[in-house]
Amino acid sequence: MTVSIKRLNASQADFDSQLATLLAWDDSVDHQVNESVRHILHEVKTRGDEAVLEFTEKFDRLNVASVAELDMSQARLQQALKAIPEDQRVALEQAAERVRDYHERQDQKSWQYQDEDGTVLGQKVTPLDRAGLYVPGGKAAYPSSVLMNAIPAKVAGVGEVIMVVPTPDGVVNDLVLAAAAIAGVDRVFTVGGAQAVGALAYGTETIPAVDKIVGPGNIFVATAKREVFGTVGIDMIAGPSEILVICDGKTDPDWIAMDLFSQAEHDEQAQSILISPDAAFLDAVEASINKLLPTMERADIIRTSMTDRAALIQVTDLSEAAKVSNRIAPEHLELSVEDPEALLEEIRHAGAIFMGRYTAEALGDYCAGPNHVLPTSGTARFSSPLGVYDFQKRSSIIGFSAKGADRMGRVASVLARGEGLTAHARSAEYRIKRD
Known part of the structure; x- marks a missing residue:
């Protein structure tokens, strides 16, 4: 044809x-999908591990006694690394090396400078404490996504990378686990769907809450990421x-x-x-x-x-x-x-x-080497590929000298009074030298 x-x-x-x-x-998301996702997120937020177990049994047909049984050990990741064919292991390692080398060049450092009054200004760059990585499971198993999402986080200095991956009917993909071992993922939970996104966003008795959730998923995962944005950061809705x-x-x-x-x-x-x-x-x-x-x-x-x-x-x-x-x-x-x-x-x-x-x-x-997590649907007009910068945040540094506080305090006073904010003005005026 x-x-x-x-x-x-x-x-x-x-x-x-x-x-x-x-x-x-x-x-646009189907109304039924929205309702289902909101229900799942609410249950996970209010009932924690218990809800995660119920949804895992319902959607992935996995019946376990506790979420701890869904926590994969580092030994299991290493076992997967040894179990995959050598050509796949070598390919993963070569890809990881190139991805890491590229992203190390994105690593941003804190910076400061001093103006003529001796005032110190700058920016403190700090990695996130904890990042969550969603990896599709079942038929859609993408070890390349593990490398592309986890390696920038590790280069950024994220304290802990938590990966969630569904294993429908208990089927585990060793290539995905091997990629997690190579990328340095800290913990892996075999949980998927909106319940996994909820667990990462709100935390449960066993799964720790993260600061940002990245990684691809189906319509339920994408909708859940959209719903929890604000409680946590997300990479994008692809x-x-x-x-x-x-x-x-x-x-x-x-x-x-x-x-x-x-x-x-x-x-x-x-x-x-x-x-x-x-x-x-x-x-x-x-x-x-x-x-x-x-x-x-x-x-x-x-x-x-x-x-x-x-x-x-x-x-x-x-x-x-x-x-x-x-x-x-x-x-x-x-x-x-x-x-x-x-x-x-x-x-x-x-x-x-x-x-x-x-x-x-x-x-x-x-x-x-560059990241394959990219803006879609015309959003490249204002968005960038996933990178180290997505796992870092910036804090402004401001340290006025007495001379600087005097000079700029006068400016702040005028602007604050112009806005009718007297306490702002007087706070700055207290530090102005009187003749």
Whole structure:
């Protein structure tokens, strides 16, 4: 069955409305999901371990006497590391090394300076005390997500990283546990769903409360993260995966088709877009898509994604391609062109930018080094990839000298009285020298 992919042309009068329709994604949460999640969170908040056990039995079909039985030991993580095939262990270790090396360069230090009055100003950078990492379980087991979420936290100096991962029917994924061992995760609980998010947010008798929850999950997990935000921090509410490729028409069409597949295979809502000034190349890629699709294990998912949400967009030149890309603000952006450095100057909004024909987005998912937790649904306009900075907080440092308190106290006094806040003004005025 041939896949017919939407064609857009930036020179058409209705291009703007067509693009808006293409990008529209309904992220509204079903009322029933909302109610269910709120009920679960309330139960976990008020009943702790007891509620966690009940929901774990209900949703994961695990019947245990206590939450302590869901607490995996470090010995069990090491056992998993030894149990996986050597090539997988080596690959995990190599990926972890690159992820750690990249994120160590993001580590921010405290700083101070002194002004002419001897007043000390600065910023104290402090890691979070405890971070929670949600990792999908069951069929969707992603050891790469463990590395990408846990390693920045450890580099930041987070005191304790708590990982939660569901194990439906008691099925444990050793690759995920091995990744936790390599990344230095401190504790692992085999709990999932909204109940795991609630346990991390509020704490139970056994599972400690954290300061921030990161990591991907299904609609119940995403809704729970949205609900507990404010009690704890969260990384983001992620939408479907996206890839946008800008190509000058000189890359092998099969390469580009497979790059588009690499995101389309995630789920039916994933979005794959190719922009090129070469109409014949767009035709060639569409032919490659139809040629290669039958060879894919997840062909049905890819077909739905490509039919419903993919697009081939023709532009007049690469500069116009960059403008269209900036409007889309994609999660992943491939610059499959002769001179990616030159085009990079025109890119303003993208979660991650993959430079040149040999830089497949898939490398970024696993082992390039930069984080694969990226803003989706156009949020790259104001958001950044997950990083060390997400696990650190900053406190302002202000230390006035007597001379500085005198000089700036006069300024504060005027402004405070202008706002009608007399106590503010007098507090500053007490420290002003009288002639």
